[in-house]
Amino acid sequence: MDFLNAFVALANFVIVPAIAYGSQLALGALGVTLIYGILRFSNFAHGDTMAFGAMATILMTWFLQGLGVSFGPLPTALLALPVGIAATALLVLATDRAVYRFYRQQKAAPVILVIVSMGVMFVMNGIVRFIIGVDDQQFADGARFIISARDFRTMTGLDEGLAIKSTAALTVVVAVIVVAALFWFLNKTRTGKSMRAFSDNEDLALLSGINPERVVAITWIIVAGLATIAGVLYGLDKSFKPFTYFQLLLPIFASAIVGGLGNPLGAIAGGFIIAFSEVMVTYAFKKVAGYVLPESLQPDGLLQLLSTDYKFAVSFGILIIVLLFRPTGLFKGKAV
Amino acid sequence: MTLTPKDMLLFAVVFGLIVLTGFLQSWNVALGIVNMGLISAIMALGVNMQWGYAGLFNIGVMGFVALGGLGAVIVSMPPVGEAWAVGGLRVVGGLLLGLLTIVAAAVTWNRLPKGKTRAAAMVVILAVGFFAFRAVFDAGVTAVEAIDPATTGYLGGLGLPVIIGWPVGALLAAGAAWVVGKTALGLRSDYLAIATLGIAEIIIAVLKNEDWLARGVKNVIGIPRPAPVPYEIDLQQSGGFVERMTGWGFDPMTASAITVKLAYMGLFLAVLALLLWLAQSALNSPWGRMMRAIRDNEVAAEAMGKDVTARHLQIFILGSAVCGLAGAMMTTLDGQLTPGTYQPLRFTFLVWVMVIVGGSGNNFGAVLGGFLIWFLWVMVEPIGQNLIGLITAGMADGSWLKDHLLDSAAHMRLLTMGLILLLVLRFSPRGLIPER
Numbered sequence: 001m002d003f004l005n006a007f008v009a010l011a012n013f014v015i016v017p018a019i020a021y022g023s024q025l026a027l028g029a030l031g032v033t034l035i036y037g038i039l040r041f042s043n044f045a046h047g048d049t050m051a052f053g054a055m056a057t058i059l060m061t062w063f064l065q066g067l068g069v070s071f072g073p074l075p076t077a078l079l080a081l082p083v084g085i086a087a088t089a090l091l092v093l094a095t096d097r098a099v100y101r102f103y104r105q106q107k108a109a110p111v112i113l114v115i116v117s118m119g120v121m122f123v124m125n126g127i128v129r130f131i132i133g134v135d136d137q138q139f140a141d142g143a144r145f146i147i148s149a150r151d152f153r154t155m156t157g158l159d160e161g162l163a164i165k166s167t168a169a170l171t172v173v174v175a176v177i178v179v180a181a182l183f184w185f186l187n188k189t190r191t192g193k194s195m196r197a198f199s200d201n202e203d204l205a206l207l208s209g210i211n212p213e214r215v216v217a218i219t220w221i222i223v224a225g226l227a228t229i230a231g232v233l234y235g236l237d238k239s240f241k242p243f244t245y246f247q248l249l250l251p252i253f254a255s256a257i258v259g260g261l262g263n264p265l266g267a268i269a270g271g272f273i274i275a276f277s278e279v280m281v282t283y284a285f286k287k288v289a290g291y292v293l294p295e296s297l298q299p300d301g302l303l304q305l306l307s308t309d310y311k312f313a314v315s316f317g318i319l320i321i322v323l324l325f326r327p328t329g330l331f332k333g334k335a336v
Numbered sequence: 337m338t339l340t341p342k343d344m345l346l347f348a349v350v351f352g353l354i355v356l357t358g359f360l361q362s363w364n365v366a367l368g369i370v371n372m373g374l375i376s377a378i379m380a381l382g383v384n385m386q387w388g389y390a391g392l393f394n395i396g397v398m399g400f401v402a403l404g405g406l407g408a409v410i411v412s413m414p415p416v417g418e419a420w421a422v423g424g425l426r427v428v429g430g431l432l433l434g435l436l437t438i439v440a441a442a443v444t445w446n447r448l449p450k451g452k453t454r455a456a457a458m459v460v461i462l463a464v465g466f467f468a469f470r471a472v473f474d475a476g477v478t479a480v481e482a483i484d485p486a487t488t489g490y491l492g493g494l495g496l497p498v499i500i501g502w503p504v505g506a507l508l509a510a511g512a513a514w515v516v517g518k519t520a521l522g523l524r525s526d527y528l529a530i531a532t533l534g535i536a537e538i539i540i541a542v543l544k545n546e547d548w549l550a551r552g553v554k555n556v557i558g559i560p561r562p563a564p565v566p567y568e569i570d571l572q573q574s575g576g577f578v579e580r581m582t583g584w585g586f587d588p589m590t591a592s593a594i595t596v597k598l599a600y601m602g603l604f605l606a607v608l609a610l611l612l613w614l615a616q617s618a619l620n621s622p623w624g625r626m627m628r629a630i631r632d633n634e635v636a637a638e639a640m641g642k643d644v645t646a647r648h649l650q651i652f653i654l655g656s657a658v659c660g661l662a663g664a665m666m667t668t669l670d671g672q673l674t675p676g677t678y679q680p681l682r683f684t685f686l687v688w689v690m691v692i693v694g695g696s697g698n699n700f701g702a703v704l705g706g707f708l709i710w711f712l713w714v715m716v717e718p719i720g721q722n723l724i725g726l727i728t729a730g731m732a733d734g735s736w737l738k739d740h741l742l743d744s745a746a747h748m749r750l751l752t753m754g755l756i757l758l759l760v761l762r763f764s765p766r767g768l769i770p771e772r
Contacts (some may be wrong), residue, residue: 032476042526061638099758111393111525112761116689118395119757122685126751222590246680250537254528305466309545320519323531327523 008160012149015285018279019272020168020237023175025272028248029255030264033221037199037262038219039100046227046252051245053093053228054235055132057084058139065141073143074170077232084232086285089224095120096220104216109173114226116178119250121246128242137240140167147164156251160291165235179263186264192307201264247312251278252329258322260329270329274315282308339700343769350707356690357711360416364590367597369714372462372705377706379512380690381611382658383698388697388771389619389629390651393529393714398507398683399536400656402543404663405673409556410529410549413493414670419483419548424491426476430469437465447522468528490551492687499562500586502664503608509660510653512539517652522645528652536684543675552675565599568592600669606663607705611658627651627698659687681750686713689757694768704769712756713749720748 028050035043043049046290060080062068068153099120103113145151146169149161186192198205198215206212231245238244255274259266284304306313322329339347354373356367375439386392441461448454493501512535520531543550550556561567571577571592581591618624627647630637634644667673686709687733693707724745731738760767 017625032411044529099762102762111529114529115692116761118685118688118760119754122681122750122754123758125681126747126749126754129747129750133743134747169634173393195770247537247744250476250530250534257527257530307545309541310538312534312541316538318529319531319534321525323519323523327527 002159003289004228005158005160006288007218008152008156008162009121009287009291009334012160012162014276014279014283015163016162016168018276020165020171020271021279022236022275023171024230024237024271025248025251025255026268027178027233028252029176029259029267029271030179031226031230032252032256033262033267034219034226034258034262037264038195038215038258039113041110041117042253042261043223044093044114044117044249045121045124046223047245047247047249047310048121048128049088049092049224049227049236050231050248051240051242052124052231053084053088054231054240054245055128056087056292057081057232058137058235058240060084061139070227071142075140075167075236076169077139077236078170079164081229081232081280085228088148088228089221089287091124092220092224096216107213119134126243126248132242134242137235139240140236142166157243165237169231170194171237172234173234174229178226182226182264185222192324195219250312251315254319257329258318260331263329263331266331272328274318277318278311278314281305281314282311339494343700343704346704350704350711353711354707359415360432362590364597367594369518369528369711371597371604372666372714373707373710373732374601374608375662376710378604378611378662378665378705379659379675379687380694380702381615381657382662383687384655384694384696384699384702385615385658385689386389386652386655388699388702389624389627389631390648391525392521392648392652392655393525393654394425394532394652395529395680395684395688396532396534396539397535397659397687398678398680399532399539400512401663401666401683402536402675402678403508403512404447404502404660404665405507405667406543407503407660408498408501408559408664408667409497409510409673410493411501411561412498414495416483416488416490416492419769421481421493422483423476423548425478426472427480427491430473430476433465433472434469434689437462437469440465443739469619475547477546485547488551489554490548490556494596497563498560499721501668502661505667506661506663508658509663510657513653513656514649517649521648521652536680538677540675543673545680546612550675553676555672555674555676558673559668559673561671562603562668565596566592571595582707585644604665604669611661612699612703612729616704619699624686635669685757686710686753689753689760691767692757692765693760693767695769695771697771698767698769701767701769701771705767708768709753709756713753716749717746717751720745720752724748742771 028046031045031049031159032043035041035046043269050321057077057080060083061075061077064076064080069079070076099116100113103116116226147155147162149163152162153159184192186196192203192208196207197216198210198212201210205215224239235286236246251274255270256267257270258273259268259270282300282304286299286303289299342738347587354366354369359677374606382400383394383397386394401486417694419712435553444456445460446455472731480491483489516528516531520528544553546552559688569592572588577592577595578588619627626637626642630642630644630647638644689706690709692705694703695701724741728738728741
């Protein structure tokens with residue numbers, strides 16, 4: 001019976017990774033949910049917008065690294081982030097002008113917009129692959145660990161080590177700042193209020209003189225920022241590979257729907273719910289059980305509910321449960 | 337409805353393109369395009385039923401196609417007796433136990449009165465069932481996968497003719513469609529899209545990782561051919577065939593490949609003709625008119641007493657079954673099941689481009705789109721290579737930009753297909769052969 005070691009093992013393999021992954025999902029889901037609230041369609045191109053933003057940031061990072069610029073212990077990618085966001089904002093604004101605006105003016109059915117976004121997704125995916133290729137790209141630099149497992153062990157004298165990657169800590173800090181800024185913007189500024197008004201009741205918002213094109217443009221810029229930050233953080237924490245961003249689409253949408261599509265608070269909660277379930281269901285609890293259970297009750301197996309290959313099945317399962325029992329999501333979303 | 341002269345012309349143009357390929361490149365290539373075109377046309381028919389008749393947005397075509405392929409494997413491959421002996425019963429028993437758990441949980445949910453007891457009972461049943469399933473199932477899987485993993489390591493199939501696998505593949509796809517449709521239909525249209533996206537990823541993950549089922553990424557190869565299709569090697573060794581072909585002035589090697597392709601073509605053509613006839617009759621029956629009425633105005637159709645969700649479920653299952661059938665046919669044509677090659681771009685998105693370009697809501701449009709887009713898909717890559725070659729011709733050899741562009745030419749397909757979809761949706765949303 002050694003609860004302290006058990007807790008440290010749990011924190012090392014489940015809690016810390018899940019918090020980092022949850023923050024990344026939450027940022028992605030916020031983008032999806034904002035588009036849904038303002039433009040009223042599910043944007044399937046979001047994963048590839050994230051990939052594009054990450055790619056633009058990576059290219060800028062390489063350029064900075066080539067110049068010999070570094071950001072001390074922090075990754076250089078943070079310095080490159082504004083450029084990445086600007087490039088992505090330009091891309092999505094151009095896409096909106098060239099593609100989505102036409103359907104908005106036609107008042108096309110949401111499902112048409114979803115199909116269109118699928119087309120956009122493949123064009124963006126093509127651009128990303130065309131520019132940077134399909135391979136893994138590593139672009140993290142700076143300090144790798146805040147606490148490494150060995151330091152933690154010598155520091156505390158425990159058997160288990162707790163490693164906190166600096167990218168994981170960075171992810172959480174950046175996510176908190178971004179979310180706080182977003183909520184401040186939505187709740188306190190005039191523009192943010194006009195966005196929420198537009199989301200709640202389009203006709204009423206138009207009557208009170210809100211310019212819809214301006215609201216839409218600002219939404220796209222915010223979404224570009226969120227997508228780029230989410231994409232870069234995910235890339236720093238894991239690695240950048242265009243195809244994984246397409247696969248992130250499912251957990252991101254699951255997060256947004258679990259929280260309630262169109263509800264920003266729900267998107268954050270959903271992100272963490274999905275991340276924690278995914279990590280917990282695919283983690284082998286043998287080690288933790290080894291500390292907690294007495295010798296006679298030691299399990300033979302790994303105590304792993306599902307192999308990690310099925311982590312998508314977890315988000316899918318949660319999605320199905322929510323659709324069956326509470327289609328509006330845990331927090332009241334906009335739509336059934 | 338009948339084909340107008342313009343439609344005939346369009347079909348003639350596509351036919352002409354393929355014949356031209358035959359003359360310019362080789363008849364082998366041209367027939368290869370025709371065979372995959374036929375399969376693509378069937379996939380497009382399936383998606384057209386869902387989207388064109390009913391307005392359902394399914395982006396999990398890849399999953400249903402792969403399930404169809406699985407159907408062909410588990411019917412046609414010879415059973416691995418040893419694997420069945422060591423673990424077959426445990427695997428099947430485990431699966432049955434899992435199914436029983438889900439059924440029991442559903443029954444509990446429906447029978448018990450609302451409240452905390454019901455939720456608790458369901459959670460307990462699911463948890464107990466899951467661990468029982470793992471206990472029975474895992475040992476069986478380990479035993480089965482240990483049997484000669486280099487060549488088998490799976491349960492094998494039933495050893496029946498592969499043609500029987502086609503409807504079985506369709507049934508598997510229909511089953512998956514039922515599960516998805518039951519949960520996601522009746523809600524917003526986007527939810528179906530996300531649910532199908534998810535189920536497709538999961539089906540591929542299962543096929544890749546469950547080695548006992550179809551050898552996972554080790555691939556099942558050498559799926560037997562359907563009865564009327566000969567093997568090239570037999571033809572080349574039969575004296576009569578070689579004599580006849582040399583007599584007609586053909587090279588026996590090429591002639592044998594072409595004979596095989598022609599046999600497949602006949603088979604696929606028969607399936608396509610039957611499906612097209614069925615789809616046309618359905619579309620022009622009261623049922624088809626009801627479907628379109630539901631699509632165009634769900635509220636009005638519901639007011640007329642139509643059960644919209646049930647009809648949606650019906651057409652969703654039918655369309656997915658057709659995709660599964662096409663998947664089984666494709667696996668038969670390839671002679672192998674390779675889960676690693678299932679890409680959403682190739683199997684979901686491309687089929688959507690076929691339907692939209694051909695003309696959603698029109699079966700002939702779907703067929704035309706299937707052939708035309710498949711032809712373009714095959715041709716875009718060499719054209720892209722040539723184009724990039726032309727652009728980079730003036731650049732210095734060995735410059736990084738030139739190398740990069742030449743390497744990236746393979747990704748032209750994504751871009752081209754995405755652009756085609758966007759342009760058609762914008763400027764000709766009704767497609768080449770519009771709905772009438």
